[in-house]
Amino acid sequence: MSHNLIHIDKDICTGCRRCVDVCPVDAIHGQSGTPHEINLDTCVACGQCVQVCSSYLSEFESTPTIYAEKLAKRGMLSSVHEPLFAAYAQCHTHEVKDALANKNLFTFVQCAPSVRVAIGEEFGMPLGVLTPGKLAAALRRLGFDRVYDTNFGADITIMEEGSELLHRLTSGEGKLPMFTSCCPAWVKYIEQDYPDLLEHLSSCKSPMGMAAPVFKTIGAEIDNVDPAKIYSVAVMPCTCKHFEAARPEMNASGYQDTDVVITTRELAQLIKDAGIDFVNLPEEEFDQPFGEYSGAGAIFGVTGGVMEAALRTGYELLTKEQIPQLDLEFVRGDNGLRTADVALGDMTVKIAVVAGLDSAAKVLESVKAGTCEYDFVEIMTCPEGCMTGGGQPKLLLDGHRKLAFNQRRAALYSHDKDLPVRKSHENPSIKKLYGDYLGEPFGHHAHDLLHTTYTPRKVK
Amino acid sequence: MKSTKFIVADADKCIGCKICEVACHAAHDNLNYTVGAQYSAITPRLHVMQVNGKYVPVQCRQCEDAPCANACAIGAITEVDGKIIINEKTCIGCKACLVACPFGAIDLRPQIHNGEVVTQPRLKTLQDADENKSVLVAYKCDLCAENETQACVAACPENALRVYNALDDSKAKALQSALALHAI
Numbered sequence: 062m063s064h065n066l067i068h069i070d071k072d073i074c075t076g077c078r079r080c081v082d083v084c085p086v087d088a089i090h091g092q093s094g095t096p097h098e099i100n101l102d103t104c105v106a107c108g109q110c111v112q113v114c115s116s117y118l119s120e121f122e123s124t125p126t127i128y129a130e131k132l133a134k135r136g137m138l139s140s141v142h143e144p145l146f147a148a149y150a151q152c153h154t155h156e157v158k159d160a161l162a163n164k165n166l167f168t169f170v171q172c173a174p175s176v177r178v179a180i181g182e183e184f185g186m187p188l189g190v191l192t193p194g195k196l197a198a199a200l201r202r203l204g205f206d207r208v209y210d211t212n213f214g215a216d217i218t219i220m221e222e223g224s225e226l227l228h229r230l231t232s233g234e235g236k237l238p239m240f241t242s243c244c245p246a247w248v249k250y251i252e253q254d255y256p257d258l259l260e261h262l263s264s265c266k267s268p269m270g271m272a273a274p275v276f277k278t279i280g281a282e283i284d285n286v287d288p289a290k291i292y293s294v295a296v297m298p299c300t301c302k303h304f305e306a307a308r309p310e311m312n313a314s315g316y317q318d319t320d321v322v323i324t325t326r327e328l329a330q331l332i333k334d335a336g337i338d339f340v341n342l343p344e345e346e347f348d349q350p351f352g353e354y355s356g357a358g359a360i361f362g363v364t365g366g367v368m369e370a371a372l373r374t375g376y377e378l379l380t381k382e383q384i385p386q387l388d389l390e391f392v393r394g395d396n397g398l399r400t401a402d403v404a405l406g407d408m409t410v411k412i413a414v415v416a417g418l419d420s421a422a423k424v425l426e427s428v429k430a431g432t433c434e435y436d437f438v439e440i441m442t443c444p445e446g447c448m449t450g451g452g453q454p455k456l457l458l459d460g461h462r463k464l465a466f467n468q469r470r471a472a473l474y475s476h477d478k479d480l481p482v483r484k485s486h487e488n489p490s491i492k493k494l495y496g497d498y499l500g501e502p503f504g505h506h507a508h509d510l511l512h513t514t515y516t517p518r519k520v521k
Numbered sequence: 522m523k524s525t526k527f528i529v530a531d532a533d534k535c536i537g538c539k540i541c542e543v544a545c546h547a548a549h550d551n552l553n554y555t556v557g558a559q560y561s562a563i564t565p566r567l568h569v570m571q572v573n574g575k576y577v578p579v580q581c582r583q584c585e586d587a588p589c590a591n592a593c594a595i596g597a598i599t600e601v602d603g604k605i606i607i608n609e610k611t612c613i614g615c616k617a618c619l620v621a622c623p624f625g626a627i628d629l630r631p632q633i634h635n636g637e638v639v640t641q642p643r644l645k646t647l648q649d650a651d652e653n654k655s656v657l658v659a660y661k662c663d664l665c666a667e668n669e670t671q672a673c674v675a676a677c678p679e680n681a682l683r684v685y686n687a688l689d690d691s692k693a694k695a696l697q698s699a700l701a702l703h704a705i
């Protein structure tokens with residue numbers, strides 16, 4: 062399935078092929094020394110080529126007119142004045158700006174965990190600086206009517222995915238290993254490259270995909286607004302989330318659940334465009350009830366985070382006892398594949414955490430061959446999870462990438478440590494959501510809003 | 522004789538990615554890490570050129586009989602620790618050094634002082650009578666004079682750049698030929 066999200070500007074590309082090296086699906090083609098092209102059928106829109114490309118539009122080859130034309134073609138606001146590189150992600154900032162100016166719309170916004178540990182970088186703050194309070198304040202000043210949070214969505218995901226895993230483990234129904242389904246690039250990849258294994262994917266929507274229909278149904282009810290008038294924006298570290306939001310299945314509310322997705326970089330551009338002094342903003346809170354989150358929701362941004370969050374909840378739901386240790390060091394780390402045997406009561410669950418589609422392909426091949434021993438596998442496309450996503454601030458120099466990744470990761474874990482609630486099932490707003498509206502996790506009503514289906518899409 | 526060092530590129534290794542240019546900018550003009558936090562255009566001191574389908578960066582040779590220094594009417598170009606340095610504070614932007622440089626290694630860019638573009642107190646631009654004209658000054662490779670290492674050399678993913686030191690290089694080559702003679 063094609064998309065229109067990632068491109069290479071022929072005028073700027075020198076054909077150095079560094080992007081070819083990072084593309085996990087060999088979607089980039091061309092002769093070295095000449096401009097390259099992306100096959101948008103196979104491209105999973107991970108944006109890693111955008112992150113690595115270093116060929117920029119030189120002052121010597123540009124004029125104000127050329128620069129303005131390029132901004133327009135990329136969907137960027139005319140106020141942007143950053144260097145432009147050959148590989149780029151299509152922007153959707155104009156849509157958001159127009160919606161915010163439209164007085165007939167009621168606007169919702171949600172922000173992924175990783176946005177709050179990176180957006181400060183775009184304002185000259187230190188790498189990996191943790192700024193949830195300024196983020197909420199900035200979104201409010203941009204004019205959003207409700208400032209909600211994807212972290213809350215992540216807590217719902219844990220309730221659903223944890224229950225689904227326990228169901229698969231104990232009932233014998235559903236395939237094992239079960240794969241996580243939060244990462245849209247991974248989902249597109251398995252749909253096109255391993256369509257026979259789709260039953261292994263959790264039926265859970267992503268945190269964004271779960272939060273959005275909750276906003277447009279229950280959120281609409283709370284605010285007493287017509288869902289037709291709600292415009293729901295998601296801010297993501299990910300260039301592929303736009304693809305996910307546009308999937309026809311993502312309309313459980315009766316409308317497109319997420320109207321538009323912008324990246325961390327695009328949000329920074331909107332904030333600058335509005336003349337908001339991000340660095341000096343006061344610390345504010347996200348709006349209730351869908352802005353309350355646990356530490357488990359916060360660590361979704363780092364590879365291993367979904368697994369750790371799921372184990373914290375899975376353990377307690379199954380054993381009805383407190384998990385002895387909250388920091389599950391064995392799933393943390395930055396290598397492509399981590400595995401462990403975890404005791405849940407008298408059951409031993411074999412888990413694996415995968416970052417990068419190369420490692421994912423190895424696991425998929427072993428499933429195909431019938432030799433895979435894992436029960437539950439977390440898979441993310443980007444090198445160290447979402448905080449290293451294609452929509453995150455682009456480091457000017459390769460040499461700073463690792464430094465940035467380390468600081469963003471440390472910020473996510475320290476955020477988790479400092480939050481009063483660190484398990485999804487103990488988040489009071491989550492308890493209320495299930496108690497008042499959804500009923501049982503993985504139950505009937507939850508299924509309608511929070512679960513999805515997949516489509517085999519073999520690329521010819 | 523001790524001569525100046527300079528940065529030389531291997532055209533067979535260069536892939537044209539322009540990281541050296543970005544690294545040069547970052548080393549000289551930029552305190553922020555991310556693309557969105559760049560407040561000035563990328564103005565590198567070396568330029569990746571494409572000729573006959575191949576790329577190679579060109580930059581200042583730190584010439585011994587530096588034509589740029591000879592051309593500068595106000596003596597803004599001097600040799601400091603084996604590097605030919607343009608004093609961007611005294612440069613008046615007359616462009617004589619640009620004309621004199623046989624390699625096109627010198628360019629003009631706005632003068633920056635404490636992170637601000639310096640403007641001329643009296644000279645207004647005709648298009649916009651309220652705006653004072655920004656001061657343009659000559660700039661070129663200074664071998665990263667403020668640092669131990671050279672940013673472009675460190676950043677190149679293909680190791681296509683190195684600091685060439687004539688004395689070391691001829692010694693190393695002489696040693697090689699001595700070894701070759703022994704082998705006969």
Ligand code: SF4
Pocket residue numbers: 069073074075076077078079080081096097113114115116147148538
């Ligand atoms: S898109 Fe960028 S990284 Fe890819 S070949 Fe072109 S210049 Fe190189």
Ligand code: SF4
Pocket residue numbers: 067083084085086087088089099103104105106107108109110111
């Ligand atoms: S976005 Fe990802 S999958 Fe698409 S061409 Fe770039 S690196 Fe490849």
